[in-house]
Amino acid sequence: MLDREQDSIGPLPVAAVAGWDLEADVVVVGLGAAGACAVLGAVEAGAEVLALEAAGAGGGTSAMSGGLIYLGGGTPLQKACGFEDSAEDMFRFLMAASGPDPDRAKVRTYCDGSVAHYQWLVDIGVPFKPAFFPEPGLEPPTDDGLVYSGGEDAFPFDRLARPAPRAHKPQHRHAAGRFLMDRLLAAVEGSAARIETDVRVLRLVVGPDDRVVGVVARRAGRDLQIGARRGVVLCAGGFVHNDEMVQRHSPLVARCSLRLGNDFDDGRAIRMAQALGAAVTRMDAAEVAVPITPPRKLVAGILVNGQGQRFINEDTYYGRVGQEILFRQGGEAYLIVDESLYEVTRAGLGASWVAETAAELGTEIGLPPGSLSATLDLYNRHAADGHDPVFHKAAPFVRPLEGPLGAYDLRVTNPACFYATFTLGGLVTSVDGEVGHVDGRAIPGLFAAGRTTSGVAASGYASGISLGDGTLFGRRAGRAAASP
Amino acid sequence: MLDREQDSIGPLPVAAVAGWDLEADVVVVGLGAAGACAVLGAVEAGAEVLALEAAGAGGGTSAMSGGLIYLGGGTPLQKACGFEDSAEDMFRFLMAASGPDPDRAKVRTYCDGSVAHYQWLVDIGVPFKPAFFPEPGLEPPTDDGLVYSGGEDAFPFDRLARPAPRAHKPQHRHAAGRFLMDRLLAAVEGSAARIETDVRVLRLVVGPDDRVVGVVARRAGRDLQIGARRGVVLCAGGFVHNDEMVQRHSPLVARCSLRLGNDFDDGRAIRMAQALGAAVTRMDAAEVAVPITPPRKLVAGILVNGQGQRFINEDTYYGRVGQEILFRQGGEAYLIVDESLYEVTRAGLGASWVAETAAELGTEIGLPPGSLSATLDLYNRHAADGHDPVFHKAAPFVRPLEGPLGAYDLRVTNPACFYATFTLGGLVTSVDGEVGHVDGRAIPGLFAAGRTTSGVAASGYASGISLGDGTLFGRRAGRAAASP
Numbered sequence: 001m002l003d004r005e006q007d008s009i010g011p012l013p014v015a016a017v018a019g020w021d022l023e024a025d026v027v028v029v030g031l032g033a034a035g036a037c038a039v040l041g042a043v044e045a046g047a048e049v050l051a052l053e054a055a056g057a058g059g060g061t062s063a064m065s066g067g068l069i070y071l072g073g074g075t076p077l078q079k080a081c082g083f084e085d086s087a088e089d090m091f092r093f094l095m096a097a098s099g100p101d102p103d104r105a106k107v108r109t110y111c112d113g114s115v116a117h118y119q120w121l122v123d124i125g126v127p128f129k130p131a132f133f134p135e136p137g138l139e140p141p142t143d144d145g146l147v148y149s150g151g152e153d154a155f156p157f158d159r160l161a162r163p164a165p166r167a168h169k170p171q172h173r174h175a176a177g178r179f180l181m182d183r184l185l186a187a188v189e190g191s192a193a194r195i196e197t198d199v200r201v202l203r204l205v206v207g208p209d210d211r212v213v214g215v216v217a218r219r220a221g222r223d224l225q226i227g228a229r230r231g232v233v234l235c236a237g238g239f240v241h242n243d244e245m246v247q248r249h250s251p252l253v254a255r256c257s258l259r260l261g262n263d264f265d266d267g268r269a270i271r272m273a274q275a276l277g278a279a280v281t282r283m284d285a286a287e288v289a290v291p292i293t294p295p296r297k298l299v300a301g302i303l304v305n306g307q308g309q310r311f312i313n314e315d316t317y318y319g320r321v322g323q324e325i326l327f328r329q330g331g332e333a334y335l336i337v338d339e340s341l342y343e344v345t346r347a348g349l350g351a352s353w354v355a356e357t358a359a360e361l362g363t364e365i366g367l368p369p370g371s372l373s374a375t376l377d378l379y380n381r382h383a384a385d386g387h388d389p390v391f392h393k394a395a396p397f398v399r400p401l402e403g404p405l406g407a408y409d410l411r412v413t414n415p416a417c418f419y420a421t422f423t424l425g426g427l428v429t430s431v432d433g434e435v436g437h438v439d440g441r442a443i444p445g446l447f448a449a450g451r452t453t454s455g456v457a458a459s460g461y462a463s464g465i466s467l468g469d470g471t472l473f474g475r476r477a478g479r480a481a482a483s484p
Numbered sequence: 485m486l487d488r489e490q491d492s493i494g495p496l497p498v499a500a501v502a503g504w505d506l507e508a509d510v511v512v513v514g515l516g517a518a519g520a521c522a523v524l525g526a527v528e529a530g531a532e533v534l535a536l537e538a539a540g541a542g543g544g545t546s547a548m549s550g551g552l553i554y555l556g557g558g559t560p561l562q563k564a565c566g567f568e569d570s571a572e573d574m575f576r577f578l579m580a581a582s583g584p585d586p587d588r589a590k591v592r593t594y595c596d597g598s599v600a601h602y603q604w605l606v607d608i609g610v611p612f613k614p615a616f617f618p619e620p621g622l623e624p625p626t627d628d629g630l631v632y633s634g635g636e637d638a639f640p641f642d643r644l645a646r647p648a649p650r651a652h653k654p655q656h657r658h659a660a661g662r663f664l665m666d667r668l669l670a671a672v673e674g675s676a677a678r679i680e681t682d683v684r685v686l687r688l689v690v691g692p693d694d695r696v697v698g699v700v701a702r703r704a705g706r707d708l709q710i711g712a713r714r715g716v717v718l719c720a721g722g723f724v725h726n727d728e729m730v731q732r733h734s735p736l737v738a739r740c741s742l743r744l745g746n747d748f749d750d751g752r753a754i755r756m757a758q759a760l761g762a763a764v765t766r767m768d769a770a771e772v773a774v775p776i777t778p779p780r781k782l783v784a785g786i787l788v789n790g791q792g793q794r795f796i797n798e799d800t801y802y803g804r805v806g807q808e809i810l811f812r813q814g815g816e817a818y819l820i821v822d823e824s825l826y827e828v829t830r831a832g833l834g835a836s837w838v839a840e841t842a843a844e845l846g847t848e849i850g851l852p853p854g855s856l857s858a859t860l861d862l863y864n865r866h867a868a869d870g871h872d873p874v875f876h877k878a879a880p881f882v883r884p885l886e887g888p889l890g891a892y893d894l895r896v897t898n899p900a901c902f903y904a905t906f907t908l909g910g911l912v913t914s915v916d917g918e919v920g921h922v923d924g925r926a927i928p929g930l931f932a933a934g935r936t937t938s939g940v941a942a943s944g945y946a947s948g949i950s951l952g953d954g955t956l957f958g959r960r961a962g963r964a965a966a967s968p
Contacts, residue, residue, distance in 0.1 A: 009923040010694070010761060101735040210494070244924075248765040248912070251585040271922040275761035277494060281732040284768040307874050309793050328812040368874040370862055378858045390791050390852040428732070438755040439493040440728075 007218075009268065010275045011206040014213050020227035024050035024194065026481045027215060027228040028235060029201045029269060032060025033467050034450025034474035035235035036184040038433075039193045040124065041478025047230060049193040049478075052217055054200040054236075054264045058188070059181040061237055061261045061422075061451070062467060066139030067176025068149055069471065070464030072166035073111055075118040080130035081146045085164035087111040092161035093152055094456060097320075098465075102458035109431040110456050110472060117472045118168065124187040126180060129171040135296050136165075137318055137463070138346075143171045150462025151317035155392035167464040180467070199224065204232065204272050204446070212276070212445035231445045231481030233433065235474055238423040238451035239267025240286075249283035249425060252326050255412050256288060256419035265422070269452045273427050276446070279438045281454045283425035287461040288322035290410055290419055292335055294346045300397040301337035302379055303410070305329040308362055308371030310379065313393040319461045322419060331412035334365060336376070338401040347418050351406030361405045376401060424461070426453045433477025447481045449474040491702075493752065494759045495690040498697050504711035508534035508678065510965045511699060511712040512719060513685045513753060516544025517951050518934025518958035519719035520668040522917075523677045524608065525962025531714060533677040533962075536701055538684040538720075538748045542672070543665045545721055545745045545906075545935070546951060550623030551660025552633055553955065554948030556650035557595055559602040564614035565630045569648035571595040576645035577636055578940060581804075582949075586942035593915040594940050594956060601956045602652065608671040610664060613655040619780050620649075621802055621947070622830075627655045634946025635801035639876035651948040664951070683708065688716065688756050688930070696760070696929035715929045715965030717917065719958055722907040722935035723751025724770075733767035733909060736810050739896050740772060740903035749906075753936045757911055760930070763922045765938045767909035771945040772806035774894055774903055776819055778830045784881040785821035786863055787894075789813040792846055792855030794863065797877040803945045806903060815896035818849060820860070822885040831902050835890030845889045860885060908945070910937045917961025931965045933958040 025047035028038045035051060036058065042049045051058075072078065073087035091111040095102060122128065133140035136148035149167030151157055172179035188195065198219055205214035205225065214227040239245040240259045245267045247254060274280065292298055292314075299314040303321065311333075312324050325333045336358075337351070344350040355361035362372030380400040382388055388398045410417050427435050427448045434442035450470035457465040509531035512522045519535065520542065526533045535542075556562065557571035575595040579586060606612065617624035620632035633651030635641055656663035672679065682703055689698035689709065698711040723729040724743045729751045731738060758764065776782055776798075783798040787805065795817075796808050809817045820842075821835070828834040839845035846856030864884040866872055872882045894901050911919050911932045918926035934954035941949040 010921075099735075101731060101738075247585060248763070249767075251583075254585075274758070274763070274922045277759035277761070279732070279758070280764075282768075283733075284766075307794075310791075370865065371874055374858050374862045378854055381854065390855055437494075438758045 007202050009203055009271055011204045012216055014205050014207040017205060017214070017225045020214065021224040022050060023227035023229065024048045025230045026233065026478065027052065027226055028233045028478065029215065030060060030234070030236035031058030031185065031195070032235060032237060032450060032470070033062035033181065033184060034470035036181070036188050037471045037474035038233045038235050038449055038478035039188050040191060041475035042482040043191045043193050045479045045482035047482035050226065051188065051193055051195045052199045052201055053195065053197045056197055058185045059178065061265060062470070063178045063181040064260070064262065065175065065177035065467065066463070067170050067172065067180045068139050068167040068464035068467065069121070070149065070166050070462055070468035071114045071118045071168045072164060073114040075115050075168065077118065077128050077130055077145050077168055078164060081132040083164045084162070085166070087114065089161040089164065090114065090166065093157050096157055096160050097150055097462060098457050098460040100459060102456065105431050106456050110469065113472060121471065125183045127171040128168055132165065135294055137293055138291065139169055139175055141174055143173050145169050145171060149317065149464050151320055154316040154394060155313045201236070204276060206276065209444065210276065212443065228445065230484060231447050233477050233481050234269040234273060234448040234452050235450045236269035236452050237261060237265040238426060239265060239270060240422045241265045242267040246423070250286050250423065252331070253286045253421050253423065255331060256326070256421040257415060258418050258420040260420050260422040269448070270426055273435055273446060273448065276443060277437045278443060279428040279436045280426060281428050282458050285424035285459040286421050287319055287424060288326045288419055288421045289319045290322035290325060290417065291318050291347045292321065292345060292408070292410065293318060295343050297341055298335065298337060298343065298345065300341055300399065301335050301401065302375070304334050304336060304372060304375055306332035306367070308367040308375050310375055310391055313388070313391040315393050315397050317462060319463065325410065326412060326419065333410040335408040335410055336361070336401065337406050338403055342406050349408055349417055352409040353407045354404060356404050358405060361407055365407055423451065424454065424457055424459065426451060429453045431473070431476065432480035433473060434480065447477040449477040491686050493687055493755055495688045496700055498689050498691045501689060501698070501709045504698065505708040506534060507711035507713065508532045509714045510717065510962065511536065511710055512717045512962065513699065514544060514718070514720035515542030515669065515679070516719060516721060516934060516954065517546035517665065517668060518954035520665070520672050521955045521958035522717045522719050522933055522962035523672050524675060525959035526966040527675045527677050529963045529966035531966035534710065535672065535677055535679045536683045536685055537679065537681045540681055542669045543662065545749060546954070547662045547665040548744070548746065549659065549661035549951065550947070551654050551656065551664045552623050552651040552948035552951065553605070554633065554650050554946055554952035555598045555602045555652045556648060557598045559599050559652065561602065561612050561614055561629050561652055562648060565616040567648045568646070569650070571598065573645040573648065574598065574650065577641055580641060580644050581634055581946060582941050582944040584943060586940065589915050590940050594953065597956060605955065609667045611655040612652055616649065619778055621777055622775065623653055623659055625658055627657050629653050629655060633801065633948050635804055638800040638878060639797045685720070685753070688760060690760065693928065694760065696927065712929065714968060715931050717961050717965050718753040718757060718932040718936045719934045720753035720936050721745060721749040722910060723749060723754060724906045725749045726751040730907070734770050734907065736815070737770045737905050737907065739815060740810070740905040741899060742902050742904040744904050744906040753932070754910055757919055757930060757932065760927060761921045762927060763912040763920045764910060765912050766942050769908035769943040770905050771803055771908060772810045772903055772905045773803045774806035774809060774901065775802050775831045776805065776829060776892070776894065777802060779827050781825055782819065782821060782827065782829065784825050784883065785819050786859070786885065788818050788820060788856060788859055790816035790851070792851040792859050794859055794875055797872070797875040799877050799881050801946060803947065809894065810896060810903065817894040819892040819894055820845070820885065821890050822887055826890050833892055833901055836893040837891045838888060840888050842889060845891055849891055907935065908938065908941055908943065910935060913937045915957070915960065916964035917957060918964065931961040933961040
């Protein structure tokens with residue numbers, strides 16, 4: 001059982017509502033990236049919109065992010081940087097990288113709508129500088145606009161689809177999440193929508209036939225009953241800061257050092273909908289980033305698990321590396337480098353062990369005798385020929401590791417090693433944000449987007465997917481909710 | 485979204501019920517092992533009980549099983565076979581083997597109540613022969629009563645708790661599930677409970693304050709409204725035969741060749757409760773058995789993944805091996821043996837490749853060049869000294885593999901290799917079977933047990949846990965539902 005909620009989370013029958021304190025056609029819950037775009041979508045569709053934000057201002061977890069937006073299929077920015085891309089290549093990549101078995105309809109809608117969505121973002125005031133930043137992974141420290149962010153050019157994806165960089169960074173130095181949200185919120189403020197902050201939504205109000213017709217919210221200790229003539233859109237974040245939900249659905253996430261989100265990522269919106277019979281999916285899924293780079297040269301080292309074995313191509317997306325370590329390698333991994341590669345990572349992690357030989361290093365770490373030597377022997381033998389037929393790391397990062405060796409401690413139990421995580425599971429929604437009931441129908445009047453839902457990144461991940469999925473499907477959900 | 489249900493699954497308000505077609509203190513839904521014991525528990529507690537079974541007779545998936553019941557802590561059968569055990573050793577094993585982070589209260593209740601539960605089963609007519617069967621894993625082909633079934637005597641569990649065999653098999657040759665159910669159903673039939681078969685429960689009936697007060701069921705095309713004065717107990721199986729739910733929560737399970745269950749393992753009871761706001765947990769978890777034994781001698785071979793690497797101690801429980809292959813090794817594994825070990829498995833699987841050397845065998849299979857040789861070199865080097873410091877297989881199964889080698893194809897894509905699976909996730913329940921709402925309270929009047937719930941085996945598994953958990957917590961749920 002969960003710790004019992006202080007306030008009931010179950011639906012309130014509309015018969016118990018004496019009158020609405022506030023009313024609009026569409027009520028949007030949460031003003032992160034998904035919520036802001038839901039507001040804009042609903043306004044575009046001609047609705048009177050009321051946005052409710054629990055914090056003192058909009059932004060949410062989106063404003064704490066790097067600001068990367070995963071877009072492709074041949075955006076003007078991709079073209080300006082000299083990259084070819086197609087919706088089909090983007091689709092093939094995402095179906096392979098977001099699985100197993102991501103929602104095909106969502107991935108298709110996302111890829112087919114990506115170029116138009118880029119243009120919409122530009123039109124509402126989000127600028128992108130047409131410059132490619134060559135180091136993949138983290139958002140660029142420059143204001144360059146395009147970067148690889150999902151291992152598109154690494155095995156196995158480079159063989160499944162033509163690689164293209166797809167992380168679009170709004171034109172701003174360093175992390176651009178706050179900048180992006182400032183632009184989205186400026187567009188919201190410039191629209192006809194009404195914004196109420198410091199308003200925490202507690203439960204849904206349902207009419208006959210279980211149609212959602214409003215919400216109960218609290219501001220300064222007072223409950224407000226807020227009517228939604230056409231629909232409610234839940235864009236209230238995920239559940240990574242709800243310990244009980246994490247324990248219930250994805251207990252390994254609780255072992256990570258850094259839960260990306262804010263206090264309002266407590267899954268309450270998911271549970272408000274569940275109390276109405278809403279279906280959830282992939283509640284075990286989570287992004288887990290272990291930033292072994294920058295510097296990029298470190299991927300020329302090898303990653304080994306607790307048995308001294310390699311388990312992944314080191315040049316892939318570090319979010320993929322993190323998921324692999326946490327979910328499939330028992331939370332235990334080490335990065336092995338030689339002197340030519342050694343450098344403290346930008347995240348501040350250095351070598352915990354050094355030794356003259358692989359055998360000694362394995363002993364220092366406490367790996368099974370002979371295992372690290374056997375792994376390095378095989379790796380070096382192939383590397384001398386310039387290739388890695390076991391895990392298919394790209395040739396530029398493949399060369400023998402020689403001389404004294406060092407090992408970085410990437411275990412989840414090492415507090416100095418960041419494991420940055422957030423949840424990917426949530427409500428089942430259609431491509432128009434309709435929330436699905438466990439009986440298969442859509443719950444009338446209820447919509448959702450962003451991390452409150454399970455999206456394009458069903459289980460796998462690439463940096464920029466959350467803002468891409470949240471903004472594109474947020475706008476679609478707002479438009480659908482506004483449709484009479 | 486799910487394919488839309490033909491019949492509504494949402495709760496029916498009691499105000500819509502003109503009168504009950506049938507009525508009892510406690511209504512038990514499903515007559516597998518959990519349901520039968522829920523009936524007996526409720527009758528013991530003095531309730532008038534009505535049992536509803538969707539099929540033409542009771543038995544359910546329990547009757548299709550091997551009949552093993554996981555019990556311990558020093559049962560008379562364990563003692564008669566010369567094994568010492570304690571509730572504490574059983575607890576330590578299950579906390580480690582059922583994780584990550586199984587429900588501590590459930591595991592504690594299960595272990596502390598195990599000896600008494602054994603006696604209760606004997607008293608109601610389930611016989612056990614005090615004889616130990618030495619080959620672990622599958623139910624014994626003899627009528628012997630005790631067998632290892634969870635890798636208790638293998639790494640790492642042998643170091644965490646004193647090993648003891650805990651799978652108790654009712655005295656019957658070969659699979660004993662049908663025999664067990666005959667005895668449990670005879671006890672039900674000998675009780676004061678009323679049994680109705682061919683009755684399919686469609687939805688719950690709720691009174692004021694969302695208390696569950698009955699069910700709507702269908703028999704021969706006619707809907708019955710059935711009142712439950714004290715409580716409803718859902719014991720209607722898991723969801724492995726619901727394609728949409730499997731796809732939604734654990735898509736890799738859909739790739740397995742053999743889904744253990746029957747057509748009524750469609751998750752409807754889980755969804756009926758979810759429609760009322762019930763919480764679910766560990767919906768991604770599933771048991772996956774890849775029976776590489778018997779014969780037991782095959783565990784002296786080595787299991788390798790698609791990179792030619794070992795990944796587990798081969799002498800552990802084959803259900804653990806199956807979970808590891810499916811969930812953490814990409815569904816790809818091979819069993820490598822030499823001529824002295826070679827034998828077709830009892831499941832009918834023989835070698836798909838043979839070769840004179842490891843290098844040739846690796847090439848035949850299509851493993852990366854040099855990888856199988858490197859793995860075998862390291863294994864043989866240690867095995868020559870009689871130990872396996874990398875994966876800790878027990879010494880009796882450790883010796884070098886020499887001469888011509890053969891490889892069994894254990895890939896999930898090989899239709900000749902059984903992947904036998906069923907779901908472990910389900911409703912959140914207390915140790916008394918109360919169903920938890922997403923707001924943390926118990927839903928009044930609603931109880932559940934068996935595979936409709938998430939139980940002791942939260943994610944990991946040992947053979948016999950489903951019947952052990954279902955019978956023990958089924959009885960407790962029945963007793964609790966009967967309490968006014």
